[in-house]
Amino acid sequence: MNFYVATLFPEQVTSYLNTSITGRAIAKGAISLECIQMRDYAPNTYGRVDDTIYGGGTGMMIRCEPVYGAYEKACELAGEKPYTVYMSPKGSVFDEKKAHELASHKNLLIICGHYEGIDARVTDMVCDEEISIGDYVLTGGETAAIVVLDAVARLVPGVLPNEEAYTSESHTGNLLEAPQYTMPAEWNGVTVPEILRNGNDALIGEYNRAAALCDTLKRRPDLFDKEVVSEEDWEKMLAFEKGL
Ligand SMILES: C[S@@+](CC[C@H](N)C(=O)[O-])C[C@H]1O[C@@H](n2cnc3c(N)ncnc32)[C@H](O)[C@@H]1O
Incomplete structure (x- = not known):
């Protein structure tokens, strides 16, 4: 998948995305990233891109x-009109479902505003949609673009080691992921639940569902309400809460 970012501050975007997992994905060609400096297309010789507001x-x-x-x-580089998004606090709020939708495109262009934003005539003309990363205002679209690109990139085949890494996470369904633990089995007097150490996949699966249901009910009742919860689930949740 090819990512294009139209920005006045490409180094903000590249410094993040060329690092760690996304950086390795770019290096091995699973995704590509091209930042396009909007200043190069300023309508004057001194690179001024902004003006006062009517x-x-x-x-x-x-x-x-x-x-x-x-x-x-971006159209020239992609060889087609890329799916085009303007990062904006006025857009629809980004979530995992939207990340999956965006990951289905071969070419994705993200346009980053700055200052008071972008003249609405051009965003209305070229953008397929406007996306916000939450109900607050940032100084620029670059950090928002990084959030979207990171969440989309990890869904592209070849970026993460296997598909399970992104199909069993919080927000892939209605539930949050169950609490997880690593070595050592006992740390500071707190022990990893016995069931997670016994290697019985069926029991671990049941335990993790009960743990995920309880955690989601406590932290995000809005998500819990969307899940179909059976009688058996409720019994297992009660047992989980009692530490059985
Ligand atoms: C200071 S903001 C402009 C805010 C704009 N005047 C308004 O009130 O809607 C500058 C740029 O940051 C980006 N931005 C700010 N908040 C954002 C958010 N919550 N989600 C996505 N992009 C955001 C947009 O690209 C925006 O053009």
Whole structure:
């Protein structure tokens, strides 16, 4: 999958995504990342990309030309119109379902705003959708783009070691992942539950479902309400809570 990012601050994006798991995925060609500097498409020789806002208001706004120029460059590099997203606090809020949808595209362009944002004429013209990473305002779209690209990249085949790494996580279904533990079996007087150490996959599966149901009910009752919970589940949850 090919990622394109239209930005005024490419180093913010590359410094994160060229590191660790996403960095290794780029190095081995499972994904590609091309940052397009919008300043290269400024409508003047001195690289100025912003201007004052019609109708008043404080701050500056990114003009249409640099965004459209970067969009055309992404189309040229991709050999088609990439699926195009504008990171915006006004967009629909990003979640795992949206990450799966975006991961189905071969080419994805993410446009990052800055300052007071981008002239709406160009985002309306080129974007397939606007995505927010939450109900708060960032100084720029780069950190939001990194969040989206990281969540999408890990769903692309070849980025994680195997598919199970992303099909049994929190938010892949309605439930959060059950608490997990690693070595040593006892640490600071706290012991890893016996059942997780006995190697019986069927019992471990039952235990983890009960643990996940209890955890989700406590932390995210909104998600728990979406899960179909059987009589047997409730019994196992009660047993889990009693430490049986
Ligand atoms: C200061 S914000 C502009 C906010 C805009 N004036 C408004 O009130 O909706 C600058 C840029 O940061 C990005 N941004 C800020 N908050 C975001 C969020 N919650 N999700 C995604 N992008 C965000 C957008 O790209 C935006 O163009």
